[in-house]
Amino acid sequence: MITLTSVTKLYNEGRPNEVQALKGIDLEIARDAITVLKGPSGSGKTTLLSIVACMARPTTGRVTLDGEVVSGLPERFLTELRRTTFGFVFQRFNLIRGLSVIENVMLPAAPLGGDHATVRERALERLAALDLADKATMPVEFLSGGETQRAAIARALINDAPIVIADEPTANLDTELTMRFLEIVRALRAEGKTVIMTSHDPRIWDAEGVDAVVEMRDGAIFGEFA
Amino acid sequence: MTPWLRRQRALADYTLASLARRKGKNIALVAVYAIVVFVLASAMFFAASLRLETSAVLRDAPEVTVQKITMGRQDLIDGAVADEIGKIRGVTSAKPRLWGYYYDRIVGANYTVMVPDDPEMIPEPGSVIVGEGIPRARGFKWSGAPLFLSRYEGDLKRFNVARAFESDSALMTSDLMLMNETDFRDFFEIPAGLYTDVVATVRNPNEVATIVEKGSNALPQMRFVTRSDIERTYQKLFDWREGLLAALAAAGILAFVIFAAEKASGLSAEEMREIGILKAVGWDTRDVIAMKLWEGGLVSLGAFLLGTVTAFAHVFFFGAPLFAPILKGWAVIYPDFALAPHVDGLELLTLALLTIVPYIAATLVPIWRVASGDPDAVMR
Ligand SMILES: Nc1ncnc2c1ncn2[C@@H]1O[C@H](COP(=O)(O)OP(=O)(O)OP(=O)(O)O)[C@@H](O)[C@H]1O
Ligand SMILES: [Mg+2]
Numbered sequence: 001m002i003t004l005t006s007v008t009k010l011y012n013e014g015r016p017n018e019v020q021a022l023k024g025i026d027l028e029i030a031r032d033a034i035t036v037l038k039g040p041s042g043s044g045k046t047t048l049l050s051i052v053a054c055m056a057r058p059t060t061g062r063v064t065l066d067g068e069v070v071s072g073l074p075e076r077f078l079t080e081l082r083r084t085t086f087g088f089v090f091q092r093f094n095l096i097r098g099l100s101v102i103e104n105v106m107l108p109a110a111p112l113g114g115d116h117a118t119v120r121e122r123a124l125e126r127l128a129a130l131d132l133a134d135k136a137t138m139p140v141e142f143l144s145g146g147e148t149q150r151a152a153i154a155r156a157l158i159n160d161a162p163i164v165i166a167d168e169p170t171a172n173l174d175t176e177l178t179m180r181f182l183e184i185v186r187a188l189r190a191e192g193k194t195v196i197m198t199s200h201d202p203r204i205w206d207a208e209g210v211d212a213v214v215e216m217r218d219g220a221i222f223g224e225f226a
Numbered sequence: 227m228t229p230w231l232r233r234q235r236a237l238a239d240y241t242l243a244s245l246a247r248r249k250g251k252n253i254a255l256v257a258v259y260a261i262v263v264f265v266l267a268s269a270m271f272f273a274a275s276l277r278l279e280t281s282a283v284l285r286d287a288p289e290v291t292v293q294k295i296t297m298g299r300q301d302l303i304d305g306a307v308a309d310e311i312g313k314i315r316g317v318t319s320a321k322p323r324l325w326g327y328y329y330d331r332i333v334g335a336n337y338t339v340m341v342p343d344d345p346e347m348i349p350e351p352g353s354v355i356v357g358e359g360i361p362r363a364r365g366f367k368w369s370g371a372p373l374f375l376s377r378y379e380g381d382l383k384r385f386n387v388a389r390a391f392e393s394d395s396a397l398m399t400s401d402l403m404l405m406n407e408t409d410f411r412d413f414f415e416i417p418a419g420l421y422t423d424v425v426a427t428v429r430n431p432n433e434v435a436t437i438v439e440k441g442s443n444a445l446p447q448m449r450f451v452t453r454s455d456i457e458r459t460y461q462k463l464f465d466w467r468e469g470l471l472a473a474l475a476a477a478g479i480l481a482f483v484i485f486a487a488e489k490a491s492g493l494s495a496e497e498m499r500e501i502g503i504l505k506a507v508g509w510d511t512r513d514v515i516a517m518k519l520w521e522g523g524l525v526s527l528g529a530f531l532l533g534t535v536t537a538f539a540h541v542f543f544f545g546a547p548l549f550a551p552i553l554k555g556w557a558v559i560y561p562d563f564a565l566a567p568h569v570d571g572l573e574l575l576t577l578a579l580l581t582i583v584p585y586i587a588a589t590l591v592p593i594w595r596v597a598s599g600d601p602d603a604v605m606r
Contacts, residue, residue: 046605055506056602075598076510082601083508094503094604097496098247103240108507110236113229119236155507167605 002029002052002163007061007071009047009219021047023219025061029196030212031163034189036205037198039216045198046091046167048216052196053086053165054078083108087156089166093148095140095155101127102136105155112159119158126154130184146177153184164188166197170204182207234520237513241520256529263533263581264540266475268548270577271541275568280460284453288425289434291451292320292441300449302420307445311426314440316433322421324410328403331376333363339403341410348406353388359400361390375413383413483584493592501596502604514597515590522586530578542567 009022021044029035029052037045050056051063054070057078063071070081082088087108095104105123127133130150135143143151149169156164166185170178178201185195186209199205205213215222245252292311294303303322311320325340337360342348349355354373364373366387373385385405411418428434438450501514509517540546 047602050602050605055605056600079505079508079510082506088506090506090605092606094499094506096500096503099243103243106236107240107504107509110240111233111509111513113231113233113236115232116235116239159508 001031001064001066003027003062003064004029004048004052004058005062005064007048007051007058007063009044009051009056010059013059021219022051022058025219025221027214027221027224029194029214031066031194032192033211034185034195034209035197035212035214036210037196037214037216038200038205039198039222041200043216044219045216047219049165049167049196049198053088053163054081055088083111083159085161085163087159087161087164089149089152089156089164089169091167091171093152095148095151097141098139100137100139101132101143101151101154104140104151105158108155108159123154123158126157127151130154145172146180149173149177149181150184157188162192163194163196166195168198168200170199170201175203178203182209185209233513234516237517238520238524241517241524244517245521245524252525256525256532259526259529259581259585260532260536262479263530263577264537266479266577266581267534267537267574268540268546269475270573271537271569272546274570274573275541278568284457284460287453287456289428289431289453290317290426290438290441291456292424292426292445293449293451294423294447295449296447300423302416303423303448305419305421307448308421308424310445311424311441314437314444316429316437318427318429320424320426322424324407324416325422326414328375328377330363332374335360335363335401337401337403339405339410339413341407342404347404349388349404349409351406351409352384353386354409355388355404356390357400357402358390360403361387377413385409479580493596498596499604501593502601505597505601506604511594511597515594518590518593519586522589523582526582526585530581534574534577538567538569 004025004027007022007025007027008020011019011021025048027048037048039045047056051058051071054073055078058071061071062069065081065085070078073081095101096107102120102123105127106119109119109123124133124136127136130153132147132150132154135147135151140148140151153164153166156166170181173181182204185197188195189209197204204210211226213225215224290311292303292307294301294307305322308320308322311317321343323341323343325338328337328339329335330337337356342355347355356373360373361369361371369387369390371387373387375383375385377383405413410416426437428437434452434454438452441448441450504514504517505511540548
């Protein structure tokens, strides 16, 4: 269980351009479930995900992960959580240009000091499962949109993180690729992973297998649907 | 392999892949950097070796040299002066010397011609022993070719080259020509009993001043030159030359600092984003810094090695062709002139620290600033 208690997030705190992106969020996100955050652009979905995934700290409020408070942890521990607990698929995928698919996929494993051959093997397996094995050595900038997304998913999975977070995963995908993505998500769920994602896309909210939908507006929770 | 080593290897792998992306830019970077190191290291090697040469010269220099001065100029000296000097208390030996310069009109070079003191080095009548620079200047193709010397238009004198000698101190001996006394007097038309100068050795170097004083009183028309006078002259010469090199080095370092600062300030948006991504996928600030250390280390160490190795070859194998014209000048024969390889470890270390450390520091500081922030900026 991930719980957020009175979480607020201010950007540019104390300056004239201060933005209150989150306004007192209380939320529980179940493990072993697929949770979707929906809401209009600018409503704070990405901000919320970044706090859940330990990439940013809440300005006030508390975040716990399986009962442990994570919101006040020092940087070192947050990094540790980012690399072992969360696999992140970014809104813009954020693959590193100029590197090959496999090099990108192996990035999160580098600081762990695992055996190179083993890590590579695991990366190839992930790529094969996502139908990208033949693109492993291709520079990422030559991938199509759907392939880029799957490469980003493979990277999120390389350290076998139990919680996979995807921000607007289907923004640029057609219906067929969206259905394909949902299948991947269900497969991850079947492997026992917790999936949290954001989306504007009704095809996602209504999809089979989605356990909870949380609607946000203006930095606050507007409604929760199971 | 320990996890630490494997982590370093993974970071180094990433660095290499990352450097390979901007091949052109990085090659240019290493090239500029290596050129700076090359100039500095060449100057350093050259200066160190010149200093070594000087000390070799000074080691062999006589403690006291006596010259006859006529109308303010050095003149031939009577051999009898040596006997007088030898009588001064504290002088262990005093010998007259015959030596001079010969301008070789055929190749436009100056040779130093001497009658050697060492009996083993005295050539037979009609023969000379020469430094290896002379046959080279003359373009001799085989050993045993005769050496024709012309003192004036229409004059031609034949010598056999008994042998050519090589020496560690090429700077001082490559243009040297040894003759026996009879040939020398004949060649330069020096009357018997007259010499170039007189050299004296003393029992105790502390007595040199007293001996010079006594000698000057007894022989007022003579000038006494001591080893420390020669040392001072050389020192002046080398100071001037080294000053020139120091100026060159300072310019190089300045250029380098500007270049490093430029690189340090120019952390591009793309690099910043990349660091954000690495942090977001679970790299620690330390991982990012370690990776950048690899990058800085590979670039700067690579450039340093490239620069010093080419500088070593430049100075010791090719005779510093880029510096020779400004740095030498007392002998016209310097093509191919090989300085004795001499590397001062401490100086080399200083150079390494002066070039590697500022570079790495200059690149790390801005990275540190970017890497220690929260990575959420890359999410939008
Ligand atoms: N670094 C920042 N500085 C200032 N304001 C920011 C910053 N990051 C986000 N914001 C603001 O915070 C608010 C919430 O942004 P967020 O990215 O969470 O929205 P979102 O729901 O993910 O929108 P979208 O659906 O368009 O991705 C927005 O008004 C945004 O402009
Ligand atoms: Mg968003």
